[in-house]
Amino acid sequence: MGLIYTNEARCRDCYKCVRECQVKAIRIRDVTGSEAQRAEVMEERCIQGGRCVLVCPQQAKRVRNNVGKAKELISTGQTVVASLAPSFAAGLPLRPERVVAALRKLGFTSVQETSFGAELVAAEHKRLPYGRTFLSSACPAVVSLVEKHFPDLISYLSPVVSPMIAHARFIKSVDPEAAVVFIGPCIAKKSEAEEKQYGGVVDVALDFTELWEWMQEEIADFKSLPAELKTEFDGPQADIGKLFPLEGGMLRTAGMSMDRLDDTVMVLSGLESCLELLRHLQLGMPCKVGLIELLACTDGCINGPMVVNEEDVFIKKQRIVDYFSRSHRRKGKALPEIKGVELYRTYTNRLFPLPLPSEAELNEILARTGKTKVEDQLNCGACGYPTCKDKAIAVYQGFAELKMCIPFMRERAESVSNRVFASMPNGIIIVNQELKILEINDVARRMLGVMGKNPKGQALSLYMDPVNFHQVAVSGSVLNLTMNYKQKDLITREIIFPLGPEEIAGIFIDITEDSKREEQQDLLNNETIKRAEEVISKQMQVAQEIAGLLGETTADTKVQLTKLIKLVKNK
Template sequence: MNHTSILQFRTANCKNCYKCIRNCPVKAIKVTNQQAQIIEEQCILCEKCIAVCPQHAKVEHNDIPDIQKVIASGKKVIASVHPAYFARYGWKSIDDLEQCLKKMGFWKVVDAAEGAAMMKEKYTQFLKNQQQKTMRISSNCPVVVRLIEKKYPHLTEHLMPVYSIKQMHAVYLKEQYPDAVLVYISPCISVMADAEEGQAQMDYVITFRELNNWMKDVSEKPKRSTGEKGEVYLSRMTAVSGGLIQAMQPVEGQKYLAVDGIEQCKKILKELKTGEYEDYFIEMNACTNGCIGGGSYSLNQEKKLLDALIAIKELSMEDGEPDYQKDYHMEVPEIPERRFIQEELYPGKAITKEQFTHVLHEMGKYTKEDELNCGACGYDTCRAKAIAVIQGKAEVSMCIPYMREKQENYANIIIDAMPGLLVTIDYDFNIIQMNKAAQDLFDISRKKHLLGKPVGEIMDDYSMINMIAFNREIIQDCIYLGEQKRYIERVLTNDRKNKLILCIMKDVTKEKEREKRENRAKADAVRMADKLAEEQLRIVHEIASLLGETAADTKVVIEELKQTILQEIK
C-alpha cells in the first residue's frame, strides 16, 4: 500500500479559510492558488484537517472496492477489528459483528486485541531485559511515531522498537492463515502509513466510518446484544488512553505515564531532553482519550464518551481491576526489532535573513508592532508564516489583516481620488467616514470631532431621517451650507445590508451662482422690457392725444368752410 495517496484534498472553495492549517499540528498543508494541498511527506495523518474542514474537501484512500472484488473472487477474507469497536458500536460481543460481516462475504472476524496482547508482552519483555534504564515512548500510535520521526527526530531512539497492534496481529494471522486475505478495521487512517515497514502487513485497511457506510447496504444489520456480555480480555484496554499501561504487567522500578491529545504530546516531546526521565515509560496517544477518540470514531460517534469508556472497561476488566490472566495468551512471534527513520521536516536550503526580511515586508510587516500574530492565516506567528512562504507552503495573500488593510487602503485611495464628496452615515445618523474632498469642504482638520458625531452638525439630515422612516432606496436633493456658503447637490443611497447611508455630494455653488446671475439678468431684462413698453405706451398716448386735438380743430375748420361754401352757393 502506498501511503502517499492516503489523504488528499479535492478542489474546494477554501479561500480565506485556512482552518486545516490552523489545526494541523505540523503544518503539513500548503496553499497554492488559494487551494489547500497536503504535503504528503510531512503529513502525520492525524486527521485534524478532516474534522475541521467546512467544505468536506478531504479525500481518503478507500480499499472497499478492492476488498469487494477479492470477496467476489472466492478468497478467504479475515477481518481484524480494533478493540475500539466496542465503544464505537456498543455491541457486547464480537459475535454480533462477525454475523454481519459474514453476510457481507467475510470468512472470519477476529479481535485485534490479540495483536495488542502480543504487543504488550513485547513491551514488558523489553523493559525487563534492557541493560540500562532509559526513557521509553510507546510506538503503537502511528501518528505519534510519525510526529517524532518528522518533528523530533532526536527522540526516535527512545521509541519502543516494537510493532503496532495491527502489525503484530498481521504477523500472527499470516502464520495461522497463510492463504487468507487480511483486512484491518481501524478507528483512524494513520495505520495505513506503516505499510512501508518491512514486517508482514495487513492486505487492506478500512476505517470504522467506511465500514459503517458499507454496512448500510446490508439488509440485516447487527443488533446490540441484550444478553450477557462476551468474554473479558484485558488487552482491549489499549483502545483508551493509559490502557496499554494498565494491560501491561508492571516492571519493578519502572515508572509509567500516559499522555493523550496531539497538543499535549507535542508539548511533552518538546520538554523531553536526553538524560532526563530515564526511568519513565510514556504511553502516548495522539487522539484525546486514545483510539476511541480517533478521527473515524469521533466523526460518527454513536455512543456518549462516558458510555464508551465504561464499555471498554467492562469488557477489559471484569471487576474494574486488571487481571492479567483474563486476556489473550498468544505465542509471541519472533520478529526483529522495529526500526524508525529520522526525517528532516523542512528539508531544503537555509533561509537567509534577506529572504526573511523581504517576505515580512511583502506581508506589510516592517516593525514588531506590525506583527499581529493573529493566527488567521493558520500559522501561530507572522514569522512562522513568513518561513512558510519562503518554503513554498503559503502565499503572502493568506495574511488576512494585511490584505484587508491593503484593500481598505486601496479603496480609500480610490475614494479620496473621487472629485465628488462622500460621507458615510450609520443608521443612528452618525458620521462614519468622509473622503478627502468632504474633509476639505467641512474642514475636518479643524473639526476632528466630527467623525462619530451626528451628521446634523454639518448638514441638514431631514432627507436621511425620511429615507429610514419610509425605507426608501434613494433620495436626491439640494441643500445650502450656510457656514461654507456652498450649495450641495446630494444623492442618498440606503445600504440596508450594512445599515449605512451613502451620501454622495457635488458642490454646485458655481452652477447656482450662475443660475442666480442668469435669473437676475432675466429679471432685469423683464424690468427693462416693462419700462420700455410703458414708455412706448406713454408716447403712443401722447401722440394719440395730439392727433385727437388736431382732428377736432380740422373738423371745425372744415365745417366752417363747408357752411361758407354753402352760403355762397345760395
C-alpha cells in the same frame, strides 16, 4: 491522490487546518487565475493524525476510501478476515455483538479481535531491557512523528510492531492464503498497512467511518440481522487487551504498573504532550522513565479521528469497560504461546529537509507584509502559524503566501479604501442607524463648512437636514435627488443608499456651478428670445406701416386712372 487530500471546490482558504496541524504539514497555494487560495496536505510531513479532517468547517479534507478494495477481496471468494480494533465498542453506534454480526453480513469469512495482537505486543514490551528509555510504537502517528520530524530520536522507539501488524501476522501464520482487512478509528493505520517492510500482511485498512457507511448501504435494519449470524469473535479470545484503546491501555495489558507515581513508566496522550516530550529528549535532557506510552489522540484510540460515535470521552471509556466486563474472554488465563510470528520492526529516517532563510531574508519577507519593527509583529496566529517569524519562514519554504497575513491584508484593503475615500471628487458621508456620522471625507467637510472640526460620532442634524437619510434608514430604498442648500450657496445631486444593515451612505455631487451656468444660460436664452420678439414686433409694425402707405398710394392712383378712363370714353 494522498491518504488525506483536499476537495478544492469546498476549500475556502480559512487556514483552520494550518492552525490545527501541529507539524505544519499543510501548504497554502494560490489558485491559478483566481484570487482564491487552497490548502493541500504535504505527504512528506504529514503524520496522518487526522486533526485537519475533523476541524475543517467546509468538510474539504477527505480521507482516501478503501471500501472498494475490501469489497473486491470479498468478491474473489477467498478467506477474508476482519481484524477489528478494540475501540469498536466505543467507536461505532451499535452494540458490539451486532457489529460482529454485521461484518459477517457484509461477507467477511471470519471476524477476529485485534486486541489479541495487542496482548502479543504488550507482552513483548514487557520483555524490553531495563536501564534505558523506550517509547511505545503502537501508535502509527507517533511513529511517523518521530521518523519525519525527530529522526534523531528513532533509537528511543520500541522495536516492536503495532497490534495491527502483530495480529495480521498471526492470522497469516495460521492461514497464509487469507486476506486481512483491519478496521479501526485511525487514519494513520492505512499508511502503516502500506509500509514496504510489512510486505502487505494487511491487505486493506478501513476506518470506522467508511465501515459505517458501508454497513448502512448494505443493511437496512441492524435489529433484524439473521439469527444464524455468529455474534462472537473467531480466533483466539483476548482478555485485558480489550482495554488497549484507553489511555494507559498498553501498560495495563502488559501487566505493568499504572501508578502515576511510578517513575519507571509514563503515559502521555495528545499530540501536544507527545511533542513536548520529544523536544525534551531532543535537547538531551535527562529521562529516567523506562517505558513511555505515547498516543497521538487525547485519551487514547477511543478518540481516534474516524470514530463514528460523537459521545463524550467519559461515555466512550464506560463503553469499553462495560464491553470488557461482559464479553467472552480468557478471564485471567495466560496468553497462549505463539510461535512463528515476527513481532519486531525497523525504522527509517524520513525527515524532509527544509531550507532556512538568513536573517536578512527573513526580515525582507517580514517587511513585505509591513512588519519592519518588532512591535509590528502581532503574532496573532490568524494565518495558522504561531508567530509572524514562523509564517515568514513558511513563506520562504514555499508553504505559505504573503497574503495569508490577515492584519496586513486588512490594513492594505483599508489603506486602499481610505485612499479612494479621501481622493473621491465627491462628498461622502456614512452614518449609522442613529444618524450619527461614522465617516466623512474632506470634500463633504468643505460642502458642510466644517473643515476645522471633527464631526465623527456627532449627529448629522448638527450639520444638515437629515430627513433624506432618515427616509432611507426607515425604507431601505435608494434616493436619487437634487437639493438646494441656499444658506450654504450649495446645490447638490445626492445618492443616498443603505450600506449593509447598520449603515447609510450618502454621495454628494456639487452641481452648484453647473446649476449657475444653466441659470445664466436660461437668462441669456430668455433675453435673446425677448430681443428677437421685439425685433419681430418692430418689423411687423414697419411692414404694416409700409403696407398702409402702399395701400393709400394705390387707391389714389386707382381714382386718377378711373377719372382718366372716363374722360377718354366721354371724348
